Amino acid sequence: MKKIECYLESSALWNLYYEEEGSELVEYCLNNSQFKCKSSIWSQMEIIRGIKKRENQEEISSDEAEKLELFIETDLKNLENKKKITMEEITNEEILLAKRFIRRYNLYASDALHLATTITKNCQVIIVDDYHFKRLDNTIMINEGLLIFSTKKTITDLEEKMNLEKQDG
Amino acid sequence: MEVASVRLSEEEKKFLEELVLKGKYSSISEALKAGIYELMQEEKLKELPWKSREEVREYFSKKEKKLKGLEDLVDEED
Numbered sequence: 371m372k373k374i375e376c377y378l379e380s381s382a383l384w385n386l387y388y389e390e391e392g393s394e395l396v397e398y399c400l401n402n403s404q405f406k407c408k409s410s411i412w413s414q415m416e417i418i419r420g421i422k423k424r425e426n427q428e429e430i431s432s433d434e435a436e437k438l439e440l441f442i443e444t445d446l447k448n449l450e451n452k453k454k455i456t457m458e459e460i461t462n463e464e465i466l467l468a469k470r471f472i473r474r475y476n477l478y479a480s481d482a483l484h485l486a487t488t489i490t491k492n493c494q495v496i497i498v499d500d501y502h503f504k505r506l507d508n509t510i511m512i513n514e515g516l517l518i519f520s521t522k523k524t525i526t527d528l529e530e531k532m533n534l535e536k537q538d539g
Numbered sequence: 540m541e542v543a544s545v546r547l548s549e550e551e552k553k554f555l556e557e558l559v560l561k562g563k564y565s566s567i568s569e570a571l572k573a574g575i576y577e578l579m580q581e582e583k584l585k586e587l588p589w590k591s592r593e594e595v596r597e598y599f600s601k602k603e604k605k606l607k608g609l610e611d612l613v614d615e616e617d
Contacts, residue, residue, distance in 0.1 A: 384609035386592060390600050397592070420609045429605045437587055441595055444584055499608050 373406040374495060374532060377488040378455070380413035380480075381499035384420055385521050387442050392499055392521030395528060399497060400454045404532075407455045410487045414457065416480065417442060463490050475510055488516060495519055545571065 376399055378386075385392035386400075399405045418439060425435040449455040460483065467486035471477050477485065488496045495517045511518050519528060547555070555567045564570040589595045 381609045387595050388599050389608070390596055393592075393596055416609060423606060427605045429602060430599070437583075437589075438595070438599075440580070440583055441587055441589060444580075445592060 371404070374404055375406045375408065375491070375493040376495045376497060377484070377491065377493040378407055378409045378413070379484045379488075379496055379498040380409070380416035380420075382497040382521050383409055383413050383446075384417055385499060387417075387438070387445075388420075395521050395523065395525055396497065398525045398528070400449065408458055408487075408491050408493060409455060410458045410460055410484070412460050412480070412483055412487070414443075414446065458487055458491055460487065485510065485514070485516075489514060497521060 378396060378399065382392070382396050386396045400407055421430075421435045421439050421442075424430045425432055430438070446455065446457060450457060464483060464486040467490060468479065468482040471482035471485050472479060475482070475485075484496070493516075497519050498521065500520050500522045510516065517531065519531065552567075555570045558564050558570045559567060564573060589598060
């Protein structure tokens with residue numbers, strides 16, 4: 371059976387390490403053999419920025435920030451070694467497509483880059499948190515033939531949606 | 540930067556030279572530094588208070604959250 375190729379946007383990866391809410395769905399995708407998960411080096415950059423923001427706001431200490439960054443870096447490497455995720459490089463192809471998406475959908479550069487990577491890496495689903503879910507609306511889903519799925523939804527929702535997709539296809 | 544002399548066996552020296560020949564590192568010194576960096580990371584990992592993602596999430600869930608989600612303060616791009 372062909373695997374469902376799934377892009378974990380940076381906010382989804384963030385849920386995996388920092389937020390209880392949403393982590394269950396991301397863990398499910400990583401550990402379900404029906405899925406082939408991908409993300410990108412750009413997601414890692416955004417996560418490092420997310421950690422730094424929390425350090426700046428004194429939500430976490432410098433020591434905790436350093437340890438969290440190290441843990442995430444190591445864990446992602448382990449997940450790659452176990453073939454549970456592929457951290458994709460960002461190339462000119464993604465940048466050119468992202469430029470088009472910024473103009474076409476009025477997206478932030480970062481979101482456009484994630485969307486472009488999702489498409490160039492042949493993913494059928496992009497997993498994001500609610501905030502991004504609202505910004506990447508139905509127009510993109512229809513135009514780009516992509517399922518945008520929120521980490522705030524349940525595993526059952528995802529399973530049902532995937533079954534529906536199979537039936538439609 | 541400090542200079543340190545290191546005694547290497549023939550095998551170790553050959554291994555490092557091969558890495559340089561393959562273009563992985565620009566010099567034996569650079570290859571050694573990369574090895575030391577890995578060792579430092581390994582030692583730091585041993586000191587981490589968490590062994591799993593669950594433990595990390597549990598640890599940070601107890602924090603008083605000042606920011607919501609990864610992209611809070613997203614207006615920095617605007």
